[in-house]
Amino acid sequence: MENQNQTRHAGIGDRVTSTISVMLVLFILGLVAAINITYSGIDRQVKEKMGFTVVLRDSVAPGAAERLRDECAAAGYISGFDYLSADQVMAEETGGEGAELVELLGVNPYAPMIEIRVTSAYADVDSITRLAAAWQQKPEVEEVSVNKEMVGNLARNARMLNTILLIIAAALLLISFVLINNTVRLTVYARRFLIHTMKLVGAKGSFIRRPFLISNILQGIVAALLACGLLALLAGWAKSLDPAMDSLLPWSALAAVFGGILVVGCAICALAAVIATNRYLRASYDDMFS
Numbered sequence: 001m002e003n004q005n006q007t008r009h010a011g012i013g014d015r016v017t018s019t020i021s022v023m024l025v026l027f028i029l030g031l032v033a034a035i036n037i038t039y040s041g042i043d044r045q046v047k048e049k050m051g052f053t054v055v056l057r058d059s060v061a062p063g064a065a066e067r068l069r070d071e072c073a074a075a076g077y078i079s080g081f082d083y084l085s086a087d088q089v090m091a092e093e094t095g096g097e098g099a100e101l102v103e104l105l106g107v108n109p110y111a112p113m114i115e116i117r118v119t120s121a122y123a124d125v126d127s128i129t130r131l132a133a134a135w136q137q138k139p140e141v142e143e144v145s146v147n148k149e150m151v152g153n154l155a156r157n158a159r160m161l162n163t164i165l166l167i168i169a170a171a172l173l174l175i176s177f178v179l180i181n182n183t184v185r186l187t188v189y190a191r192r193f194l195i196h197t198m199k200l201v202g203a204k205g206s207f208i209r210r211p212f213l214i215s216n217i218l219q220g221i222v223a224a225l226l227a228c229g230l231l232a233l234l235a236g237w238a239k240s241l242d243p244a245m246d247s248l249l250p251w252s253a254l255a256a257v258f259g260g261i262l263v264v265g266c267a268i269c270a271l272a273a274v275i276a277t278n279r280y281l282r283a284s285y286d287d288m289f290s
Contacts, residue, residue: 042248
């Protein structure tokens with residue numbers, strides 16, 4: 001009786017240990033996914049600050065300037081814009097001391113301008129250059145300036161960081177499968193003689209495989225729920241430190257991450273259980289000791 005209790009306690013301990021191991025792996029995988037989503041939000045915000053500056057002619061009529069502002073408001077490729085009158089431009093350029101310059105020259109030397117920011121879909125050198133060229137053709141426009149070097153550097157850095165994060169996520173997915181597979185295999189290994197005995201009495205492979213499959217899927221569900229709970233606590237703590245995290249990592253995106261963790265946890269645990277049980281289903285009695 002005492003031996004049975006010890007065996008039962010050992011089995012429970014092994015199951016708890018393996019569940020925690022799977023949970024930690026899934027948590028790290030979910031954390032990388034959450035970081036990727038957060039980076040995507042930052043990347044989108046940075047891209048939507050890119051754009052070009054349109055300098056209008058000195059002689060532009062107020063009505064023409066108003067039409068250009070309406071065009072900016074209606075354009076789908078513009079995420080935002082700022083219209084600066086000649087006086088506002090002078091105030092920015094001279095630090096508010098433009099009155100002396102006007103008194104000296106007798107006229108405001110600055111022209112009104114529009115600072116245009118494009119959406120993330122157009123935040124690359126080719127698209128911004130093409131849009132700037134179209135604006136240059138307008139009769140009200142004197143000059144369009146684009147900082148191509150800055151736009152190119154930002155776009156290049158964004159692509160590089162996105163590639164790095166994708167590689168890390170793929171590597172972690174592979175590592176998670178290896179670790180979870182090893183954890184599940186150890187659990188099945190402890191019951192390899194039971195598998196062999198069931199095989200000897202004529203049990204079919206599907207019948208022997210079923211309890212291991214169900215058990216490990218349940219283990220994957222529990223581990224995934226624990227990982228999701230831990231990730232939710234971490235996300236809540238991050239949001240409490242910086243309210244901007246609400247827009248960078250919304251709960252709707254986290255819900256998708258939680259769903260992915262649940263699916264990945266169940267799928268990997270189930271696949272690992274099938275691989276491990278198949279190994280001992282094909283093994284002979286002598287192989288049980290290796």
